[in-house]
Amino acid sequence: MIPERVGVVGGGRMGAGIAHAFVLAGATVCVVERDVAAADAAASRIAQSLARSVERGTVDEPLDALLARVATTTDAATLDGCALVVEAVPEDRALKHDALARIEAAVAPDAVIATNTSSIPVGDLAGILNRPERFVGLHFFNPVPASALVEIVVSAATDPEVVERATHWVEALGKTPIVVADAPGFASSRLGLALGLEAIRMVEEGVATAADIDAAMELGYRHPTGPLRTTDLVGLDVRLGIAEQLHERLGDRFAPPQLLRDLVARGDLGRKTGRGFYEWSD
The missing domain is CATH 3.40.50.720 (NAD(P)-binding Rossmann-like Domain)
Incomplete structure (x- = not known):
């Protein structure tokens, strides 16, 4: 095959x-x-x-x-x-x-x-x-x-x-x-980004820490990895690029949070740079 x-x-x-x-x-x-x-x-x-x-x-x-x-x-x-x-x-x-x-x-x-x-x-x-x-x-x-x-x-x-x-x-x-x-964000990027952006807004608003928000989804909803750890693995720059694409096509519900923009501007892109919402020692 x-x-x-x-x-x-x-x-x-x-x-x-x-x-x-x-x-x-x-x-x-x-x-x-x-x-x-x-x-x-x-x-x-x-x-x-x-x-x-x-x-x-x-x-x-x-x-x-x-x-x-x-x-x-x-x-x-x-x-x-x-x-x-x-x-x-x-x-x-x-x-x-x-x-x-x-x-x-x-x-x-x-x-x-x-x-x-x-x-x-x-x-x-x-x-x-x-x-x-x-x-x-x-x-x-x-x-x-x-x-x-x-x-x-x-x-x-x-x-x-x-x-x-x-x-x-x-x-x-x-x-x-x-x-x-061929719809904006297809299926996975659209759904995954919606959850990830809301999780970032919650950190931005002081609702809970990144670890506690992830634990809520991992333990409460059986997600294997929480949305913020996933964002670190994907790359904050990648997530920002997708958000900008979907914001342009689908409107304000996909507007990138300022916290995401600030972290990317600082070079904290997730696992690949050693820091994002988490520290990555390896």
């Missing part, structure tokens, strides 16, 4: 996780980055992630065999021959437009092109492609190796056969697909 060759454009936390998932499922993966330094960083990120899977015993193959199926490069031409290419660059329309144009120029006419966007309308991104019918959203969740969900986001132009293929691929990764229309 998994394509023999898969491309990933963007080797950051999400792109590396997507590459990891497809390698474990048996694919050969080519990761394209913007420059040599970024490509080297992506290679190291993926190698460390695969090593952890081997150490935990979640995969039967030796690490050398897994690493042999991963290549990182700056040359988009190496995407030729990939049946699926997933764009995973940061949530910026201009960056995504550039990446998608480079992907379409490199791949065969029957290749599926996907975006990992969490908030930008898939239809908006499809508009720059010559063949938007082969374009679909594949919204993976962080951390990708441990996450059980992938949103398949369908634009008005997406071919139903592409949706069917994408569904089978997600299932072959051992994850659960849900199919959603």
Whole structure:
């Protein structure tokens, strides 16, 4: 069910996780980055992630065999021959437009092109492609190796056969697909952000501490992780970007709280910077 060759454009936390998932499922993966330094960083990120899977015993193959199926490069031409290419660059329309144009120029006419966007309308991104019918959203969740969900986001132009293929691929990764229309925030980002923003407002208003608000949702509603710890894991800058997108399209109920803006301006972005609503010593 998994394509023999898969491309990933963007080797950051999400792109590396997507590459990891497809390698474990048996694919050969080519990761394209913007420059040599970024490509080297992506290679190291993926190698460390695969090593952890081997150490935990979640995969039967030796690490050398897994690493042999991963290549990182700056040359988009190496995407030729990939049946699926997933764009995973940061949530910026201009960056995504550039990446998608480079992907379409490199791949065969029957290749599926996907975006990992969490908030930008898939239809908006499809508009720059010559063949938007082969374009679909594949919204993976962080951390990708441990996450059980992938949103398949369908634009008005997406071919139903592409949706069917994408569904089978997600299932072959051992994850659960849900199919959603190309609505603002899709399903997960819209609902998750609504809860996260309200939790931030509660901290801002002094209702309770971040830890106590999270405990309310974890113990009272059986959420595995509270909304503020989740915000730290996702990245406060990522949450702010999504909030601004949905505020523009859905109105004031998604207006970013000033506390969120202040933390991002200060560089307290969550786990990746060591501090957000929590301290992250590791």
